[in-house]
Amino acid sequence: MTHKDLHFVHIRQDGLYWVATTTADSSPFTVIEFLSRLTGLIKDYCGSLSEKSVQMNFALIYELLDEVVDYGYIQTTSSDVLKNFIQTEAVSSRPFSLFDLSNVGLFGAETQQSKVAPSSAATRPIQTSREQGGKSEIFVDVIERMSVVIGSNGVLMKADVEGEIRVKCYMPSCSEMRIGLNEEFTIGKSQLRGYGAAVRVDECSFHQAVRLDEFDSHRILRLCPSQGEQTVMQYQLTDDLPSAPPFRLFPTIERDSGGRLLMYLKLRCDLSPKSSAINVSATIPVPKGSVSLSQELSSPDQSSELQPQSRAVVWQIPRFPGGTQLSALFKLEVTGLSSASMLEVGPVGLSFELPKFTATGLQIRFLRLSPIQPGPSQRWVRYVTHSDSYTVRI
Secondary structure (H helix, E strand, C coil), X not given: CEECCEEEEEEEECCEEEXXXXXXXXXXXXXXXXXXXHHHHHHHHHCCCCHHHHXXXXXXXXXXHHHHEECCEECCXXXXXXXXXXXXXXXXXXXXXXXXCCCCCCEECHHHCCCECCCCHHHCCCCCCHHHCXXXXXXXXXXXXXXXXXXXXXXXXXXXXXXXXXXXXXXXXXXXXXXXXXXXXXXXXXXXXXXXXXXXXXEEEECCCCECCCHHHHCEEEECXXXXXXXXXXXXXXXXXXXXXXXXXXXXXXXXXXXXXXXXXXXXXXXXXXXXXXXXXXXXXXXXXXXXXXXXXXXCCXXXXXXXXXXXXXXXXXXXXXXXXXEEEEEEEECCCCHHHHCCXXXXXXXXXXXXXXXXXXXXXXXXXXCCCCXXXXXXXXXXXXXXXXXXXX
16 A cells, blocks of 8 residues: 555554555565564564554564664564564463464373473463573474365365464574474375375475475474474365365255244264364354344254344354264244245355364374483474365355
């Protein structure tokens, strides 16, 4: 956006708008990249990105900007360089977020399998002192986003997965970290590797700091992580899922003798019985003129509401165990209900989070640091898949 001789460039990150202004004829992509790095830097130093954390850490953010930008010229966005100059301590603030990686426990790799990290472990500032609970820890998070379209006949029409491996480091010094992936991990439709079930992706890219000399032979990523958070690997799988979609919906839409619209929904979770989905929400578009809702839900922890402005019924399920089925009967009073208006029902959109689960099957075999860190240190690995767009046509 331009006003007179002033150019405005912005990005939206974690519900906040980050804006830069310039009078020079600068590349907008350079400014967008700078804003992206700046938000990552502020998140590292403040622990989280929210309106409250910005308000509470205004002095720290001002000090960061003073070091990052000098007379309008970008100096550095490296946390390793800035840690020698930043003196202000962060004030922690932990807002709730559906997809915040700290809301579900982080499960350890190798010898840490039976332990669970505290919920605030991965959202503290990188400069937290040991008196405030700062530990030598490193977190590796495998995060996947699933886009699925299921036809009205139950046939899978589209299935895409985008994933990334994030590293968040609280080590004061770490010369090298080695991350071992599945030995059967393949990129593209190349020859299968190993003897287990293949873990395939179509595309894969790596952070510039990742060394790949052991990747082709042993599927090992090597890097020297800096303090803070960075994405070391991104990958994509298109039009394929190695297993069945996590949810199946069986809808019945009809009109009763009293002129009400009846929606009977059966939702089945096809995960392993040992797994569970959390924060499941189904959004069902309803006809214009829907004025009231009554419901019959299969368990007391479920809830639903009619949202007239968005013309939708929202069915919420806090926890959904794998291998089970839940049902809901919705009775809607609709002004002027007709056969044509009944066609306005659907498609159903699902949002959810699947802890300890990856849709592609990608796993971390090991996480090793060298040289061995002096004093106590902990390594944590976390897997999570959430819905980017999960649509079921009726």
